[in-house]
Amino acid sequence: MKPVVLSFPDDAGLAGSVSRELQARLGSLEWRHFPDGESLLRIEETLAGADVVVFASLDGADRKALPLRFVADTARELGARSVGLAAPYLAYMRQDARFRPGEAIAARVFARFLEQSVDWLVTVDPHLHRIAALEDLYRIPVACVESAPELAEWIRREVRDPVLIGPDEESAQWVADIAGAARIPYQVLHKQRRGDRQVEVSAPDPERLRDATPVLVDDIVSTGRTLIAAAEHLRRLGLPPPVCVVIHPLFSDNAHELLKRAGVERIVSTDSIRHPSNGIGLARPIARAVAGQLAKIERGTEP
């Protein structure tokens, strides 16, 4: 029996491509709001015995989490054999510690919530910092898609003489992978965050950038302040305007506009979150990872 993909509205494009790669059935999921804001979810599919893939990138997780749970539980009630989650962006991974007394360690609480909702999880480059691996946090099968090969290919194709720049120490992990895959040099800056919208980064080594195109790479852009601070540094050093490559384009409020105005040449992101800057498609690697999880379910039910 073909697996059934149930996509949240924002993710319909990517979910459709992943379904085609998987040769899965793209089911119909209705999500509407009552006048008071409560959600009504409806699955218009026959799910008896099916393996269901709920497709929901978890930007805006506070809004989507409960509907996600409604869909997963309803899919089971309608007879699904298994229910997994493809969440290209996995929320709350940055809140992986109690930075001030009394704060919720949301990464942990959210992991417990998702584990209680679905049987497996596929995501793309989760923000791993103090937690070394997603398997250390989740007690269900998880698979992390690495976007580095797709990013590397795009940079090699689109940018002349690129040098990658990671804006902070945390970015070293994916910047090194992308630089390795694209066989190009890279630098990692030092960042100090003094508030949600106050960010300072150290200056890059200008000598290595003189005749190159700087490519700023970050896993998440939220307020845009990290990339803006880095771009401003490059401008002060008289270097060419950078290309910005982003894995998860959260872009809160007017962050995209502010970053464009900071003197960058181009901003491109993966389609892990739907956004006008999307230019790097991840359907194939996500489909491969989902197929891997579905194969495990199949093996687990073999006599």
Ligand code: R5P
């Ligand atoms: C943090 O460590 C992440 O890797 C990003 O650098 C950060 O989330 C970017 O946030 P913002 O766009 O608000 O500066």
